[in-house]
Amino acid sequence: MDLIFEKSRIGRGCTVLPECDVPIAEIPKSEARACAPRLPQMAEIDISRHYTELMKRTHGVNDGFYPLGSCTMKYNPKLNEELAALPGFTGVHPLQEESTVQGCLAVLEKTEELLGEITGMDQMTFQPAAGAHGEFTGLLLIKAFHKARGDVKRTKIIVPDTAHGTNPASCTMAGFKVISVPSNEEGCVDLEKLREVVGDDTAGLMLTNPNTVGIFDRNILEITKIIHEAGGLNYYDGANLNAVMGIARPGDMGFDVIHLNLHKTFSTPHGGGGPGSGAVGCKEFLAPFLPKFHVVKIGDEYAFENPAQSIGSVKAFYGNFLVVVRALSYILVLGNQGIPEAAGNAVLNANYMRVKLQDTFDIAFNNICMHEFVMSMTKLKKEKGVSALDFAKGLLDHGVHPPTMYFPLIVDEALMVEPTETESKDTLDNVVAIFKEIYKNARENPEAMHEAPHTTPVRRLDEVGAARNPVLKFEKWK
């Protein structure tokens, strides 16, 4: 389809603003830009149709099954959208006097309290805008803690090899060296290897539990103890909290600081890649280091407070506030029964799919899993030349978003499946049948699998060419 710039016609436009009602002041020529930016000239109907066309070329959660492992693509309730759009929230300037924003402050404080109980943490900041941003913030808390004690030799963070790529990247941004520990044959942390790498230079450990192969680490208390005894702190990556919320709390597993992805676990939409929210919670002893603008309740009034030894700010203002409104709405609807019920059904759905698929596919670490499981396409690749990528592209022709591909790194030809609790048994049965049908086709006619997809708006792309000769903006101006 055409780009918006190709649809632009000189002279078209929208009438949005009134004439100037004060004397016109001209920007001096010496300060003015030589050429104006070239922006599209479009009538409103053209803009509207352009984006409707783009909409039809986009697959969202409402378009069909979206089992993207570790991304928790659950349904995004409509109520949340309506409440986040209330003028009483959207029209508030972030620098208004505290007495005029008591409602906003109450949203932050109440959500902090609820999430604190759900995670077993004492205090929380909503400033980080995404999970990776939360990781960075949490690691800065760990850094500040050691520094405040004069314990300056703690420069290393231990990260299991199953970790998401953001974990080691966040460590580097926070000035730490990454020590990778291999997993054992069960896909969990190898305790012996962990004991070998801890020492007086250990600043902490970053762990996702359940981990990225969908396994709850049964040794979790031992793991966090090993780190604590070495003088390090434990960081919980909340990417997979959906499996255990209301069942087990990171705070009770020995973690000192966590981040949550409100856009995963707490049902706020992903927006095509953002905005999300990477709230960071911590135990009381780390609270003095939290970012600025922590909300406190004094009597009946809410106020901002800057923690005494704050790490500063990781962005302007207080975070993606409207995302927090949505998460609050979700938690209030679910309550103390609904939270564990959501987790339980997420785990049930994953296990149901796993069991229905295990006779056909190789499941990595095939045992009762948590919210997700990992299939390996190695056999199909070896025998028929059909890769995880080919399989994923085959799914596109059936209106199913593929699982996360080639992750975690410890499983070859990996497809990581996370159905979430908001999918029905009917959907899962249907998808299981599709998975099996594609598998059958792959064995019978492997060559055809390299051609998939056929029915999508575009077919397989030349990604190598895109990176080799980068075209990153429209250039063909008339």
Place this chain on the structure above:
Amino acid sequence: MGNYIPSTQEERAEMLKAVGVGSFDELYAVVPPDMKVDKLNIPDGKSELEVSEIIRGLAAKNKVYGSIFRGAGAYNHYIPSIVKSVTGKEEFLTAYTPYQAEISQGILQSIFEYQTMICELTDMDVSNASVYDGASAAAEAVAMCNTRKRKKAVISGAANPMVIQTILTYCEGSDTETVVVPAKNGKTDLEALKEAMDEKTAGVFVQQPSYFGQIEDAEAIGAAAHEAGAKYIMGIYPIAGAVLKSPRECGADVVTGEGQPLGMSLAFGGPYLGFMACTHDMMRQLPGRIVGETTDVDYNRAYVLTLQAREQHIRREKASSNICSNQALCAMTAAVYMTTMGTTGMKQTAGLCYSKAHYAAEQISKIAGFELVNDGDFFNEFVTKTPCAADVVLKKLADADILGGYPVEEGILWCVTEMNSKAQIDALTTVLKEVRA
């Protein structure tokens, strides 16, 4: 009480049976028993109606002002109706990062168009798909400039304090040396800035217009940065960007900014949008997602996430940044906004801001005690003195349903946009005259 789970009790029982367990508890057999939560100490679930009432009640406790003369990092601009109509489409809202390009052309093309518009606005070669906000964009830009030999940032003290704070926090993480050069007359102190630069300086950050609204001599600052062998980062206000000398004209290597004025609500500080663009030379240091054009097997034009060799999922601890998402829906908001306004509308908005701010400054500064603090031209923000404590003035204005300027050290920082009619500005000055009396 409430949940969003479709499966019935019967179906759940059937599925548990298929899995080979007798209960939900058995699914969690691996969790140590004494760690298990008995019952969360949070309220019972509620119906949609009840939750709607509770949260509407909270929204009602906020004050939304009839007229707003406050900016300082968040700006009250008009949002054309079509913006929310487009970004409310649930395909855009509920999709995730476009990993599967074949079914994500809508998101990918919208980002490619956004990148083009940001390149136009900043007059740069390359834009990424956006980052969290203007402050984190500035901090990422500083990190982009670091090299093995140069790892020091010189920051103009005339930039927004929250942006400066964010840069400092990021630099603390990456052990980058920082110097904040105090502002002079509401602008960058060029001489002091030159003195702060040395052979270790990797990047110089300046905001245009300054936090105090003053129009910087951005070209001279750029020349000084380059003379010291440093990269030049400009943080710009996108509305002013349509009319002020472009960052390329000023010699910028990297341009960042807060995209909120491009169609996003004030929303108590977020979600906003961080835009980032740079010269071709800096392309491979640019963090974040980037969308590129390519073709599919049938030679159709198509779009895909590209240059991923910079990113965390490939490079892990050696990545240029840990960022793995963007603010896609906000980037789309900005693209729809810029399209709706077009070149003419963007210039008109900037012109209205400039004219109305100058009218307001003239009217306000005529009142004794509210004289302008800084000389030199400003865009749409300016600082005046205040004849009494700022909060007394602001309280008076609040009583008249006006959100006044933001209190700063030397007085009050006022902001005027196209949203402020002449009647609103005149009503403001009427109240200020009463304060004096």
